[in-house]
Amino acid sequence: MKQQTPIAITGGRLVTPEGIVEGALRLEDGRIASVGGEAKDGDDVVDAAGQLVTPGLVDLGVFAIDKPAFHFGGITRAALMPDQSPPLDFPSRVRFAAQSGKPDFWVHPLAGATVGLEGAQLAEIAMMRDAGARAIATGRSWIADSGVMLRLLQYAAMLDMVVVTHCEDSALAGKAVATSGEIATRLGLPSAPAVAEELAVARDIALAELVGARLHLRQVTTASALELVRAAKARGVAVTAGVTPAHFMLSDLALAEFRTFARLSPPLRSEEDRQAVIAAVGDGTIDVIASGHDPRGPEDKRLPFVDAAPGMAGAETLLAMVLTLVRDGVIGMERAFDLVARNPATLLGVEAGLLAEGAEADIALVDPERPWVVDSRKMAAQAGNTPFDGQPSQGRVTALWKGGVAIPL
Amino acid sequence: MTSLQNSSSPGRYPAGGRAFPHRDLISIGSLQTHEILFLLDEAEQWVELNRQPSKHTDALAGLTIINAFFENSTRTLLSFEIAGKRLGADVVNMHAAQSSVKKGETLIDTAVTLNAMRADAIVIRHGSSGAVGLIAGKVDCPVLNAGDGSHEHPTQALLDALALRHKLRERGEASSDGMTNGLAVTICGDILHSRVARSNILCLQALGATVRLCAPPALMPSGVEAMGVSVFHRFEDALAGSDVVMMLRLQNERMDGQFIPSPREYRHLYGLTQDRLALAKPQAIVMHPGPMNRGVEIESDVADMPERSIITQQVEMGVAIRMACLDVLTRKARKIPGWGEGEWV
Known part of the structure; x- marks a missing residue:
């Protein structure tokens, strides 16, 4: 589906990387034609009525293609984790996944780093790149073998692809489902110390620095690991860090009553770590906020906590949770959209994620104040496993375009 | 009665x-x-x-x-x-x-x-x-x-409290309000994997007792001090001044990996012997939720002390x-x- 007529979105506040500007946003032939000018004769004019006009969100690291949930959340592109069944460790599977959302949603597959995601044998990464993979990912788990990780990073550096890694030392994390501390102790849950993340981050940064590879730590959730990222960035290592809203909105207190919707990987952390994540978003240590969208039905979640699958359906709540950081003064509005659109697009090397002439016309209209209540029973997602169930929120997407074509919401 | x-x-x-x-x-x-x-x-x-x-x-x-x-x-x-x-x-x-x-x-x-x-x-x-x-x-x-x-x-903690009450009553030391205020209870063993320990901490504290926990660090749950207990790693230190010593077995079936070098070594540091029991208060009561591993966490002569051990009364x-x-x-x-x-x- 192609954009037929030019569109001018007028009367809105355009969220550009440089700040909020007034004026019209013109979309032509699926691209952004101008930012902040006037509408032209023959344009289909859309009145934004004072709402925000933003780039469509680019969600780095989701586990399912769940279009209704993504569209609800203003997400127009997502990088799909290789943890599929069968895994994305083979060129033809990557090619299929890359086409699976079109035309109204673009999927950017992440190539599985190792065969079967088992962390032992490198997969055919260059062939997967040529089949449409935009980056490489280790999957849900860390590559425990440092030799394999070194060779992976060398190979990725040669191909100039980012390696997206999960950061938990697997020997230390073991079968843990919670972070060691008072809550895990009271509940009697198997737990691992938060330092499991610091260990993994330290090794991966050291190896990436050694070979000059680009490394993206998909979720950094502890104060000590964030400190390592901060220091690595200061000395010029090509490392970026991400997080999901769960780790800046919730601490391990959310595990009370054995709520399996709060069973996440990595597990929820202490309140001190939660505060450190907020600070790291504020000071630029964290580059990406993603949904980690992983819809899980009752067969995976209505189980004893230890047996429940980790993961949350996060696509619908991503934007509203990020906007809490704007309201709290942690970040400005333009930085919010850097975190959820521009930075992930840059990492993936796609010309999207920002309002700039020539960029893909993936556009959202956002009413940042509109109140709503998260309700796990009424989700657009394939499953309602949100840890934010019942939480009053603000900020909703009211209109969405992919490549200049309106998507009915 | x-x-x-x-x-x-x-x-x-x-x-x-x-x-x-x-x-x-x-x-x-x-x-x-x-x-x-x-x-x-x-x-x-x-x-x-x-x-x-x-x-x-x-x-x-x-x-x-x-x-x-x-x-x-x-x-x-x-x-x-x-x-x-x-x-x-x-x-x-x-x-x-x-x-x-x-x-x-x-x-x-x-x-x-x-x-x-x-x-x-x-x-x-x-x-x-x-x-x-x-x-x-x-x-x-x-x-x-x-x-x-x-x-x-929970029923284990309740039965432990009842057994303790009966022993104190037999000695004429029971409080008329049913509480065990001021009693110092040491729980020693595999605290990390023990539901008995968690329920007993809560129950004993509710009844006014103070609880000491003793285990090697690997078997002590992290952050347990927040539950209002004092934490010991040397058994002898925990025993000093204890009114009650509650021994727990090693829950090998719940262990994911090696937590102690060997049962023999565990006994060396944490086995309840007559000599160690002598460090507690003179008539200190000995408890164990069972099943016991005699010769590991508790010696037979301690487990069978008629005036001190209330292990069968617990049952x-x-x-x-x-x-x-x-x-x-x-x-x-x-x-x-x-x-x-x-x-x-």
Whole structure:
């Protein structure tokens, strides 16, 4: 589906990387034609009525293609984790996944780093790149073998692809489902110390620095690991860090009553770590906020906590949770959209994620104040496993375009 | 000793069903002190009964109690079975460790199945923390937690408190209000994996005792100080000044990896010997929830000390406590005056 007529979105506040500007946003032939000018004769004019006009969100690291949930959340592109069944460790599977959302949603597959995601044998990464993979990912788990990780990073550096890694030392994390501390102790849950993340981050940064590879730590959730990222960035290592809203909105207190919707990987952390994540978003240590969208039905979640699958359906709540950081003064509005659109697009090397002439016309209209209540029973997602169930929120997407074509919401 | 029937200690807890306004018994953590005292006082009548030649009542006649044990158990299962039978209930044991659970049925489906059989109470043991609470949310009858993972084992803590009370009473040291204020209790062993330890910490503290924990660091749960206990790694330090020493066994079946070098080495540092016991207060009481590993965490001559060890009394009190819990939790269904629908909620 192609954009037929030019569109001018007028009367809105355009969220550009440089700040909020007034004026019209013109979309032509699926691209952004101008930012902040006037509408032209023959344009289909859309009145934004004072709402925000933003780039469509680019969600780095989701586990399912769940279009209704993504569209609800203003997400127009997502990088799909290789943890599929069968895994994305083979060129033809990557090619299929890359086409699976079109035309109204673009999927950017992440190539599985190792065969079967088992962390032992490198997969055919260059062939997967040529089949449409935009980056490489280790999957849900860390590559425990440092030799394999070194060779992976060398190979990725040669191909100039980012390696997206999960950061938990697997020997230390073991079968843990919670972070060691008072809550895990009271509940009697198997737990691992938060330092499991610091260990993994330290090794991966050291190896990436050694070979000059680009490394993206998909979720950094502890104060000590964030400190390592901060220091690595200061000395010029090509490392970026991400997080999901769960780790800046919730601490391990959310595990009370054995709520399996709060069973996440990595597990929820202490309140001190939660505060450190907020600070790291504020000071630029964290580059990406993603949904980690992983819809899980009752067969995976209505189980004893230890047996429940980790993961949350996060696509619908991503934007509203990020906007809490704007309201709290942690970040400005333009930085919010850097975190959820521009930075992930840059990492993936796609010309999207920002309002700039020539960029893909993936556009959202956002009413940042509109109140709503998260309700796990009424989700657009394939499953309602949100840890934010019942939480009053603000900020909703009211209109969405992919490549200049309106998507009915 | 006089029988402590329903009017045992007026004023200690609210009247009728308000004395225990819970459908289930999942955790000590969800109970108020007066509710714990109520269950302990209720158990006294069953201690008396169990010491008679004829131990039968018809209090729960016609009721069906299912003991659903998803984890192997001998003593707790037997204790609940005897408790139910002495109260006149029809008791059915489901050894779920070798049942449809193995065929892939989910826990919720098993719970729904038990519920459809119209049990009047279900006693559950499960290997996962929180699993019993999960089942309780899916059934219509009272649920008793007989141990869930490393979370809680409430009837064990109650029976321990009752056994302690009886020993203190025998020595003339029991407090008339049922509390054990100021008692220093040392719990030593595999605290990390122990639901008995968690329930006992909460129960003993509610009754006014102070709790010391002793274990090697790998078997001590992180952040447990936040529960108001003091933490020791040298057994000798923990023992000094203790009124009660509660020993726990090593739960090898729950260990994921190696936590101690060897049982022999564990005994070397943490085995309760006569010499170590001498570091505690002169008449310090010795407890163990069983099963014991003689020669590992406790020496035989300590376990069998007649004036000090109350390990067999703990087992005796277990039946009485479980009778009390089954009786109290089924009162609403049995329409006992003061406990019926709408009479107190």
